[in-house]
Amino acid sequence: MRTLSDLSKEAEQYFRQMELDKDAAREAYRHILSTINAALSTQELSAMPGLIPYIEEGDGHLAFQYIGKTHRFLRMLHIIELEQKYHKILFCSDCRSAESLWEKYMLTLFAFRRILFRLSEDSAAEAVQYLQNRPVSHFAAYIMTQDELLAPDQRFYETLASIFAEYWSDLDMQQFFTLTGTASQTPQGDLL
Amino acid sequence: MNDHKFAFIICTNDDLLLEECIHYINHLTVPPGYELDLLTIADAPCITAGYNEGMTASDARYKIYLHQDVFLLNRNILSDLLAIFASDPRIGLIGMVGYDRVSPDGIMWHVPRSGNLYTRKDASRYPDPASYRFSIHRDGYRPVAEVDGFFMATCVDLPWDTDVLKGWDFYDAFQSIRFLQSGYKAVVPVQNHPWCLHDDNKFLNLSDYNTYRKLFLKIHADILGKDWAEVLCTQSEERKDT
Numbered sequence: 001m002r003t004l005s006d007l008s009k010e011a012e013q014y015f016r017q018m019e020l021d022k023d024a025a026r027e028a029y030r031h032i033l034s035t036i037n038a039a040l041s042t043q044e045l046s047a048m049p050g051l052i053p054y055i056e057e058g059d060g061h062l063a064f065q066y067i068g069k070t071h072r073f074l075r076m077l078h079i080i081e082l083e084q085k086y087h088k089i090l091f092c093s094d095c096r097s098a099e100s101l102w103e104k105y106m107l108t109l110f111a112f113r114r115i116l117f118r119l120s121e122d123s124a125a126e127a128v129q130y131l132q133n134r135p136v137s138h139f140a141a142y143i144m145t146q147d148e149l150l151a152p153d154q155r156f157y158e159t160l161a162s163i164f165a166e167y168w169s170d171l172d173m174q175q176f177f178t179l180t181g182t183a184s185q186t187p188q189g190d191l192l
Numbered sequence: 193m194n195d196h197k198f199a200f201i202i203c204t205n206d207d208l209l210l211e212e213c214i215h216y217i218n219h220l221t222v223p224p225g226y227e228l229d230l231l232t233i234a235d236a237p238c239i240t241a242g243y244n245e246g247m248t249a250s251d252a253r254y255k256i257y258l259h260q261d262v263f264l265l266n267r268n269i270l271s272d273l274l275a276i277f278a279s280d281p282r283i284g285l286i287g288m289v290g291y292d293r294v295s296p297d298g299i300m301w302h303v304p305r306s307g308n309l310y311t312r313k314d315a316s317r318y319p320d321p322a323s324y325r326f327s328i329h330r331d332g333y334r335p336v337a338e339v340d341g342f343f344m345a346t347c348v349d350l351p352w353d354t355d356v357l358k359g360w361d362f363y364d365a366f367q368s369i370r371f372l373q374s375g376y377k378a379v380v381p382v383q384n385h386p387w388c389l390h391d392d393n394k395f396l397n398l399s400d401y402n403t404y405r406k407l408f409l410k411i412h413a414d415i416l417g418k419d420w421a422e423v424l425c426t427q428s429e430e431r432k433d434t
Contacts, residue, residue, distance in 0.1 A: 004302060015401075019402075047373070107208070118320060120219060123219065149311070
């Protein structure tokens with residue numbers, strides 16, 4: 001078990017290292033943003049998944065280590081990589097910049113949470129409408145529900161499946177329930 | 193001072209987060225006879241200056257200094273805060289997460305934590321926010337030495353230290369100690385289910401955190417490692433001396 005003294009030493013070491021790394025981390029983050037911006041503005045999207053090894057194993061790991069937003073961008077890249085591989089409409093298909101990609105991701109996450117927390121009928125209905133207007137793949141729904149700060153239950157997964165019933169194929173639906181480890185359900189059409 | 197008024201005070205640099213934060217505030221139940229104000233400060237040079245601006249601009253007795261990335265899940269939180277403040281006139285500050293004693297290295301999370309936060313790993317299912325009820329008699333609260341800055345509710349106005357704190361870090365530790373050293377208790381309610389979700393991405397962004405940590409260690413060297421009662425007592429004794 002680590003003592004307070006150990007923790008303090010670790011903290012000192014962390015701050016020393018952060019000071020040494022901060023310029024490189026910022027530069028790596030700038031590179032990630034500029035690569036995403038270039039790919040989205042030209043719709044040359046093949047370059048985007050190349051950022052995954054850069055962040056996970058290359059110089060980009062410093063951005064991952066120190067700049068929180070990098071984690072969500074990495075999640076988006078994994079979503080897009082899966083969508084490219086399985087020929088799905090890409091999460092970024094209606095985005096032309098890293099900023100608009102970020103906004104889409106956050107608004108999708110907020111909509112998920114509004115449905116999960118059911119603050120009011122209007123709040124949930126607005127979220128459903130948003131998701132139906134800007135649907136996402138079952139890969140995006142899976143990765144976001146697994147990695148983001150929300151605790152989904154069976155009912156929530158079924159609600160998502162209902163919302164995206166017209167957008168996801170039967171196979172997508174089946175894969176989504178398999179991935180989430182929940183029993184396959186036929187969407188009932190009751191969104192909330 | 194309006195004793196029947198709450199004010200949320202939020203320093204913001206992100207419209208997306210702010211709008212969502214406000215969406216949750218708009219779903220809170222306002223106790224009968226009370227008003228609710230919302231002050232957002234978008235161009236603050238530092239958080240202490242922003243909070244001071246909000247504090248002086250509002251006549252609300254109850255002020256809730258909130259991060260833009262906090263989403264309130266307990267819809268009865270305002271009534272619950274009133275019940276806690278009313279239970280002991282020495283309570284001046286309420287947090288959602290707090291720490292029983294001042295960490296010897298200044299880093300809050302290196303000492304035992306009180307309170308609760310929404311996490312995805314919680315195996316138990318969270319109740320529908322509409323059905324959650326806190327009882328001050330059944331659940332109660334715990335006194336702490338410091339509260340985490342993502343949520344700080346106060347019933348007295350103590351100025352935020354703009355002389356020392358000119359950034360966005362460590363203001364919560366300094367302000368908590370200021371409350372205790374002014375004779376007010378800081379407490380954290382026992383939350384059987386978390387009252388809020390803090391979407392902070394769990395990272396210290398590159399910041400001046402360590403600079404202000406060292407300042408805290410220097411300025412508050414006499415209370416490092418002490419628990420809340422010792423900090424409060426120290427001040428009481430100093431008051432008697434003076």
